[in-house]
Amino acid sequence: MNKSLAIDTSTTHFTIACENNGVFVEYSMDNCLDHAKDLFININNILQKATLDIGSLDFITVGIGPGRFSGLRVAVSAVQALAYTHNIKVITQSSLSSIAVVAINQFTVEKIAVAMDAGNHKIFFGCYCQDEANIIKPIVQDTLIDIKEFDFNQTEFYGVGNAWTKYSDHLLHGKIIILDEADTVYPDAKTMITCAKKRAINEEHTRPFDIQPNYLIDKVTN
Numbered sequence: 001m002n003k004s005l006a007i008d009t010s011t012t013h014f015t016i017a018c019e020n021n022g023v024f025v026e027y028s029m030d031n032c033l034d035h036a037k038d039l040f041i042n043i044n045n046i047l048q049k050a051t052l053d054i055g056s057l058d059f060i061t062v063g064i065g066p067g068r069f070s071g072l073r074v075a076v077s078a079v080q081a082l083a084y085t086h087n088i089k090v091i092t093q094s095s096l097s098s099i100a101v102v103a104i105n106q107f108t109v110e111k112i113a114v115a116m117d118a119g120n121h122k123i124f125f126g127c128y129c130q131d132e133a134n135i136i137k138p139i140v141q142d143t144l145i146d147i148k149e150f151d152f153n154q155t156e157f158y159g160v161g162n163a164w165t166k167y168s169d170h171l172l173h174g175k176i177i178i179l180d181e182a183d184t185v186y187p188d189a190k191t192m193i194t195c196a197k198k199r200a201i202n203e204e205h206t207r208p209f210d211i212q213p214n215y216l217i218d219k220v221t222n
Contacts, residue, residue: 001200003052005043005060006189009075010067010095011116016042017189018050018057024190025050039078055086059205061196063095063187065214066124066142067116072213083208090206091196094214096161097136098187100128101195103160103179104136111139111156113176115163121147123163123171124216127154135198144216147171160185 005018014032018025025046047054062079065072083090100112116124127140140152147163147170159176162183172178179185 001058001197003056003058004193004196005047005052005057006062006192006196007043007060007075007079008063008093008095008098008187008189008192009039009071010063010065011071011186012068013186015187015189015192016046017193018046018052019190019193020050020052023050024193026190028189039074043078043082054082054088057086057088059089059091059196059200061091061093061192062211063098063192064092064211065095066118066144066216067095069215072215076211076213080208080211089200090208090211091199091204092206092211093192093195094126094138094142095187096124096126096142097128097138098192098195099160099185100126101130101136101191102188103158103185104128104130105191106185107158107179109158109179111158113140113152113157113159115159115161115167115171117161117163117166118144118217121167122217123147123150123161123167125150125152125163127157133198136195142214142216152176 002021014029096114111129113127126142147167155175159178160182165183
């Protein structure tokens with residue numbers, strides 16, 4: 001499982017990476033509002049840099065949200081087309097769990113509470129930890145919450161995500177410790193590959209046309 005591709009377009013931080021036998025090639029873009037533009041060009045470019053043929057991939061892993069409606073739709077559609085056409089296995093990942101893994105690795109903490117702005121005074125919220133095998137596990141499943149109804153009083157959680165700052169008046173009354181620069185933590189495609197490889201060993205695959213973006217609501221901020 002050393003040849004793979006990862007994509008996450010759930011936020012305005014576009015991230016894509018591939019691995020070819022231990023060598024990683026990465027590309028990211030901040031403030032990306034149109035993920036459909038040049039997506040396949042970026043995929044082709046990164047595979048070329050890694051000297052990988054699309055048909056040789058062991059798996060593709062994709063962030064399925066929750067997140068931006070248009071971004072999720074674009075990524076899932078692209079992965080479905082590539083995986084079906086070339087008979088490649090797919091591993092889906094919660095985009096909030098990907099943020100949690102980045103935070104766990106970056107800040108060396110155990111329990112992460114992710115809160116991302118969903119627009120209209122709502123947040124995407126989920127809590128995660130890593131087990132003894134370093135596999136990310138949900139403690140609180142990804143959900144959509146109105147900021148006025150947010151109530152979370154568990155201790156020993158560290159907060160990351162752009163909603164903690166934006167809605168601080170409503171969210172910072174609990175016992176969550178907000179990490180420095182919490183609003184700069186986003187999914188990272190290279191980290192996604194590392195997580196997906198562990199699940200690939202257990203054959204936790206999703207058939208291409210069974211992939212479902214986790215919108216949580218019908219349409220969120222584009």
